[in-house]
Amino acid sequence: MDGYHRLAEELAASIAGEVRFDAGSRALYANDASNYRQPPIGVTIPRSVEDIVAIHRICQAHGLPILSRGAGTSLSGETVNHAVVIDHSKYLDRVVNIDTVNRRVTVEAGAINDKVNQALAPYGLVFPPDPSTHEWCTIGGNVGNNSCGVHSVQAQCHGHGPRTCDNVQALDILTYDGVRMTLKDGYREEEIDAILAAGGRQGEIFDRLRRLRDAYAERIRQAYPQVEHMPRRVSGYNLDDLLPERGFNLASALCGTEGTCMTVLHATLKLTENVSHRTLVVVGFDSVEEAGDHVPLIVETRPIALEAIDKRLLEHEIRQHMHETALQRMPRGDAYLLVEYGGSDADATCREARELIEGLRNAGSRIVDYRIVDDPAQATALWEVRKAGLGATAFPPPERTPHWPGWEDSAVPPERVGDYVRDLKGLYRKYGYVGAFYGHFGQGCVHSRIDFDLQSEEGIATYRRFVEEAADLVVSHGGSLSGEHGDGQARGELLERMYGPELTEAFREFKRIWDPQWKMNPGKVIDPYRLDENLRMIDYTPWQVETAFTFPDDERSFARVAFRCVGVGKCRSDNGTMCPSYMVTREEKHSTRGRARLLFEMMNGELITDGWQSDEVRESLDLCLACKGCVNDCPVNVDMATYKAEFLSHYYGPGRHRRPLFHYAYGFIDRWSRLASKVPALVNFVSGAPWVSAATKRLVSMPPQRRAPRYAPETFQEWFARRPEVNAHAPAVMLWADTFSNHFYPETAQAATEVLEAAGYRVILPPVGLCCGRPLYDFGMLGHAKAYLERVMTALDAPLAAGTPIIGFEPSCITVFRDELVNLFPDDPRARRLSDNSLMLSEFLMQRAGNYRPPCLPRKALVHGHCHHKSMLHLEAEKALLEAMGLDVEWLDAGCCGMSGSFGYERDKYEVSMAIGERILLPRVREAEPQTLVVTSGFSCRQQIADATPRRALHVAEVLRLAFDEGHDTTPDVPPERGLERRRVQAQRRANRRAAVVAGALAALGWHRGARR
Known part of the structure; x- marks a missing residue:
């Protein structure tokens, strides 16, 4: 990019925003x-309208093209170009005025x-177009694409059309040559005359x-269908809006x-009344085309949404274990219409739903089955089945052949x-293509995403022939x-x-x-x-690489891993768990x-030429918290934590970059903890002494604001070894004594032991010194991680062969056994046995422990799910357990806690x-009433809460023990952790007494001060 250095410097000197022309x-x-x-020429990220004006002025002076970009979720290629990109999404995101x-x-x-719709919610208003990317797409993108969405039908019920236009x-717009103007939704001829005169x-x-x-x-009148007959005509420019009968509507x-044509600076949008109640009807049919035949009849009932999904899409989701609970609630059928009615009266929407079914039957419709859903949570779950269409069809099993856009959103008159x-299915058969239908x-x-071959010249030639024939087909049906x-x-050259x-x-x-000058997003x-x-x-020619992970879901190929992302951008949402660092940095x-x-x-x-040694990739991965939220939240299950571990294992490979000291300090925390457990009081004193603590923190790159976790005076394994055996002849369960619970929070493991024994089981422990190696993955120390797991599989082979469950209470450890283990050892039967037989405590109690009935605890609880628990293990068992205890639970949708293993202990990430x-x-924890339980299962989450709030979070095992522990304090205004703190104090006193006994013995042997000469 040497030729553009001067341009980059000029832009950087002229705008308050950011200029990035690096590879x-x-x-x-x-x-x-x-x-x-x-690849673009470079990227600009303006902070103001003035910045955008300056970017246009400078680009025009250099004769260079411009591309405006919002969330970058285009499926047709309109948001990539050889141009100077203007990314509006980071800073220019304000709601300016609500009228x-x-x-x-x-x-x-x-x-x-x-x-925008969240800001409108208090007023009962809504901007109706809601594409499937509505959680993260931008209004500028809506305008650029003329987006519609599931509930754009709602706008038609209020006299508007379904499209953004x-x-x-x-629209407040700026042309390439720097002219700014506000264009409205209609001009009288005399207004046009006045503008011309000016x-x-x-x-x-x-x-x-x-x-x-x-x-x-x-010619426009002849060629353009009326919106009431063809509501989804999006292709081409809206020249029909220039007609006198349309009011010379330049905004549209x-x-x-x-x-x-121009850059959008601001948009003024028309709003409609939002509905306060919705009723969903799911109607099953024998085929998706038969479902389509019923659309005209259903449209007459004025629903606010009418969507379709076919059998193939459902099969893809079933095979990928997506939305399993919702799919079980689907009525019978090989295709479905999801029909939603909305209004202010619940009885009225339910009546409309029943009348729909009655009307279909009276019309002789062949309905296979139906279901009326009035519960909002259940309806949302069923809508997720439809929204998952893109992700479920991208790499569908069993073949996992990639399916691509290219003919994914054609439209015809609804009738x-x-x-x-039917005809499109025939065209698929002619070309040997497959793809699910929904929409x-x-x-x-x-x-419909289709299994085009876009990696060979022959495949691309076939793709072209198909798309040309498909274009003629949709036009023959009067469509778009x-x-x-x-x-x-994707479709520009087909417009003719x-x-x-x-x-x-x-x-x-x-x-x-x-x-x-033809400089605004040219070639589109x-x-x-x-x-x-x-x-x-077609230009993807990856180099061959050897990897530690095998990536069995991606044909054991990192080259395939690298194109798993389909770019839909859900990771740019503020909801769910992924991607926590994006949520606070807003950086792509x-x-x-x-x-x-x-x-x-x-x-x-091509652009990144140094492979595994790329600093650009390392910098991007540096703020990945390895939370694994993407494994669950990403539509195609990208696993960035695993990719990060693989990359770092090469970046810091032999003879390459030198590892920082903190990699060893945090990565081998199990080893240091075993040493520290010999003299925990001394270690705690040293780590807490200001002058020593400051030096130690600098040495291991710990932020000065953090408190080092304190070692328990007695490890869990020591506690377990000194107590008598319980339930000697009962079925055995092995409690996985992870490093954190063993050394820092032994009371959690003690509580789990007592809970399992109260349930009638004999608790055994694995050999001392075993560790799953979870912290090693954060730094890509995969050779050590594999060695750790080899020792674990060898040590646990006998109990696993005997069918002994392995029960854990630290989600990140159980995730190693359920996920990383089989990725590193896909062909080792021991790995599969350990993976299949590793359970969280709540999973074992609710799914394996027969008719286990937990004790009751009539408390309120604020529960935060650990990221790995939510994304990899899921919280169903935890939810069922707490519900069975009678707790009044508020489940936080808080994403990641921000600690995430060692992440929060690294100075530059604090x-x-x-x-x-x-x-x-953290704000919700601080707001919680003192008597409300704060519950989370992860060590990292509990440390973050302990560091930043006055509360101490409890593990679910501790909550269970609270329920049947006669010594806990049930006074309403007493924090529930007080009883647990009392246990810790008692443990400290026992340790002090043991130390005094040892000191006395040594003194008796003459080892007192001055005894030796």
């Missing part, structure tokens, strides 16, 4: 969610769709647009232009959707190439098949009016790149997608660690 940043923005890849009287909201282009009142660039634009309208008006006309699906059938939009995702590069050469020339003139929509060039997989490189894309570019070798904790978890 890593270019790699991050070279891909979106489409099949295409185009409840006129039902309008004005937002910046980077405002997130869901955040139908719900925009005004002259200038705006007058010129209006004049040329009116001339364009007049020249093509009749510029929606769906995909950044090819034609059944016939269109917005209520508006005729059909989604795109019903939601836009044209971009839909509109003919005359209107294609009108599109070209429309762009030229706004962008005469009009005069586009070919649909079969810039395909990222700290999202799961950003890291995955950098690994792809590392394997590709601020991020605390910012993550302060998002939700």
Whole structure:
């Protein structure tokens, strides 16, 4: 990028935002969610509208193209280009004004769709278009793509159309040549005359647009379907909005232009009343095309959503163990329509649901089965089945052949959707393709990812032939190439098949009016790149690598691992667990997608050329907390914690980068803890002494604000060894005494022991010195990790062969056995036995312990799920256990606590660690009433809470013991941890007494001071 250094310097000197022209940043923005890849010239991240104006001015002076980008979730290639990228999403995300009287909201282009609706919720208003990415997509992206979504039908019920263009009142825009203007949703002819009279660039634009309208008006009327007949016509420019009968609506006309005409600065959106109650009806049919045949009849009942899913999609989800509980609640059928009614009256929406079924039966419809769902939680779970379409179909089992976009959102008039699906299925058969069908059938939009071969010349030639024939097919049904995702590069060159050469020339003139220099996202929509060039997989020639992990779900190939991410961007959401560092930094490189894309570019070798030694990749992975939230939250189950461990094992390989000292300090915490347990009081004194503590913290890169965890005066294993055997003839269970519970929180393991014994089991322990090696993964010390696991498998082989359950209470340790173990040793039967037989305490009690009935504890509880527990082990058993105890539980959706093993103990990560904790978890803990239990199963989570709040969190084992421990204090205003603290004090006193006995014995032997000469 030597030729652009001067440009980068000029931009950096002119804007308050950020300018990034380095290889890593270019790699991050070279891909979106489409099949295409185009590295940008560089990336700018403006902080203000003034920054955007400056970027346009400087790029125009250099004659360089511009690409506006929001969340980068395009499936058609419109958010990648060889251009200067403007990323609006980090800073320009404000809701500027809410006008409840006129039902309008004005937002910046980077405002997130869901955040806008959250701001509107107190007023009972909503912006209806909600694409499946609504939790993280931006309004600027909605405008650029002319997005719709599941509930855009709701807008039609209020007199608006379903597309973003139908719900925009005004756009504040900037042209490439620096002209800023606010364009509204209609102009009278006299207003146009006044603007022309004023002259200038705006007058010129209006004049040329009116001339364009007049020249093509009749052809536009003939070619453009009316929105009431074809609601999802998204392809092409909205030239019909220029017509007099549409009011010369420039705000609408510029929606769906995909950044090819201008840059959106602000959008003023039309709002509708939100519904306060919803009822979902799931109707089963014999086939998806038969479901499509029923759409016209159902549309007449005015639902607020009407979606379809087919049998193939359900099979994909079943095989991938997705939404298992929700799928069990689906009625019978091989395809389904999800019909939702909304309103202010629950009785009314339920009545509409029942009337729908009655109406279908009266019409002679062949319904296989149905289910009416009025419970919001159950309805949400069923909607997740539909929303999972993209993720479930990306790498579907059993073959796991990649399925790609490319013909994923065509649309037809709703009354034609059944016939269109039949014909499209026939086209699939002709080309030997497969793909699930789902989508917005209520508006005729059909989604489908297809198993195109995009990695060979022959496969791409077949792909082109298919798409050309599919374009002719959808046009023959009076439909649109795109019903939601836009044209971009995937469909731009097909527009002439839909509109003919005359209107294609009108599109070209429309762009030229706004962008005469042809510098706004060139090569997209009009005069586009070919649909079969810039395909990222045809140029993917990864180098061959040897890895410690085997990646069995990715054909044992890291090259395949590197393209697992499909770019949908869910990791940019504020909900769920992934990705905690992105949630507080808002940096693409700290999202799961950003890291995955950098690994792809590392394997590709064009932009990132130093492979495993890449500092760009290491820097991106540095703030990965290895929380494994992505394994569960990511639609395609990217496992960034494992990828990070693999990368670091090579980055710090022999003869390469030198490991920092803290890798050894934290990675081998089990070894240091065994040594410390010999003299815990001395270690605690030294670590707590200010002058020693400060020096030690500097040595191991611990932040000065952190307190080192205190070693218990007596380890759990010592406590266990000195007590008599209980339940000698009962079935045995092995309690996994992990390093943290053994050395720092032995009371947790003691409580688990007593709980299991009270349940009628004989508790045994593994040999002293065993450790799962969890901290080693954080630093990529995989050789040591494998050695640890070899020792564990050898030591536990006999009890596992005898069927003895291995019960743990630290989620990260059980996750090693359930996940990393089989990834490192996929062909070792011992690994499979240990993986299958390792359980959390709650899992064992609720799933394996017969008719176990826990004691009751009528308390309130604030429960935070450890990341590994949520993502890998899941919380169903924990939830069932606490519910059976009679606890009044509030489950926090707080994501990660921010500590995450050693992450929070590293000096340069302390601020991020605390910012993550302060998002939700720590404030809620501080707000909790003193008598409310604070419960979490992870050592890291308990340490974060102990460091940052006055509370001490309890493990579920301790909660169980509280329930049947006669000595615990049940006074309502007494914190429940007081009784547990009393146990710790008692343990300290016992240790002191033992130390006094030893000292007395030594004195009796003459080892007192001065006895030896």
